[in-house]
Amino acid sequence: MVRKLIIVDQLSHTSVLSNGIGVVILQMPQHSEVLLTKDNVEDLPDDEDDLDDGVVEEGAQQPAPGGALTLRGLLMKVKRTVRFFKQSEVAASRLKELQKVEQGKKDGQCLRLIQEVKTRWNSCFEMLQRYLLLAPLVVRVVLDLQRQRISRAPAPDIISPAEEEILKEVKDLLAPLHRATQEVSSEKLVTLSKCIPVINSLRTEIEKYSATKTISKQVKEILKALLKDAFDSIELVPMYAAATLLGPRFKKFGFRQDLTTPRRVGNAISFVGDLVKKKMRAAEVQAQAEQALEREENPAAQEPTEPDDFWSSLDQQVEQQSSLHSGQDVAGGIPVQLRAYLDSPPVKRKDYPNPLIAWEPLKGELRHVYAVAQEYLSILANSVPSERLFSHAGMISNQKRTRLAAKRLEMLVFLRSCDDDLWFD
DSSP states (O other): OOOOOOBOOTTHHHHHHHHHHHHHHTTOBTTOSSOOOTTSOOOOOSSGGGGOTTOOOTTOOOOOGGGOOBHHHHHHHHHHHHHHHHHOHHHHHHHHHHHHHHHOOOGGGOOOOOOOOTTSTTHHHHHHHHHHHHHHHHHHHHHHHHHHOOOSSOOOOOOOHHHHHHHHHHHHHHHHHHHHHHHHTOSSSOOGGGHHHHHHHHHHHHHHOOOOSHHHHHHHHHHHHHHHHHHTTGGGSHHHHHHHHTOTTTGGGGSOOSTTHHHHHHHHHHHHHHHHHHHHHHHHHHHHHHHHHHHHHOGGGSOOOOTTOTTHHHHHHHHHHHHHSTTBOTTTOOBHHHHHHHHSOOOOTTTOSSHHHHTGGGTTTTHHHHHHHHHHHTSBSSSHHHHHHHHHHHHHSOGGGTTOOHHHHHHHHHHHHSOHHHHOO
16 A cells, blocks of 8 residues: 655644643733734743732733732642642642542542643643533632641632633533544554544534633634634645545535535546546556556467558547546546545445544445545554554663664654554454
């Protein structure tokens, strides 16, 4: 199978966007009249030591006048709470005991708070999701420690129910971005053909979400603006459009449905049609070469031709033209195989998580379209798998294994990449 080893970094922006959304909205004031952009805001501190109260970062946005709530302020409160539970053994143990007593969890099932880190994708969403899940227990622990004063570190401020409602809406707005990141970051399934449908689903989910708080409304508008700025023309990129069209689960229905849909789908069909024609011509040239080689090896099998045959020139012309236009629709120039593929209904996505499996019963009848589909469906949507590979290599070749040879390291990395199915029957 012919494969293209191409790393497409454009969609990686989706993954960065879900966590890097903080770069755009973390310092957004509640009563902002101007839609902020990613060029005039700062991110949360990377170092937890910079979270101390009263410390103002150089160039950081000042608190909103009148003590108005800001998303940055709310997230800072959550980060301080998470840091407190990570540094205080008393708070962490009490949170664990409450989960055991009230939720019936065992030692290995108890959850801990997650800290937001800029370099880890989706960590802002994961921090909010975990905090909101444990919020009732966290508030009880903090109140007990404030009353008993048995913790050496000062207990953080309590996040009020009104602030929790804002954080819930922000978390719900970030949830589609988290799901999109998971969809396009897989390395065991086809990902490029899902790019356009995932972006369209992302737009739909954010658009239909009904935000009630001022901060979450602004977050929603900024998310819509970011998606438009980053992915408004993704359907015009031939690689993405071809992969979507050649995915039996989506075909031409995976594109955004609006007034410009026929033009964008038409461009994709034209691009794929040209690729199919090239495959057909290459197959024809190969067949002619094999026939010529066979005639050279078996000259006696050739039928004698009459040089003065009245129809010989016309027969030769008809044969050449028919071979040149074989498998094409005369009206539109679209290969018959491609038209037959597009006219058939899409397969169900849940039944075929891997589109290459859906192509198996079709590859005999639509062999030229299948050849093009193999090339484009095998392209990865982003560089996440290669980054995982380097991470695995770094975990294996650590400071305690400095004498590990390159050949041995290569074998260990390969074994680490094998599925559990190959290890355990």
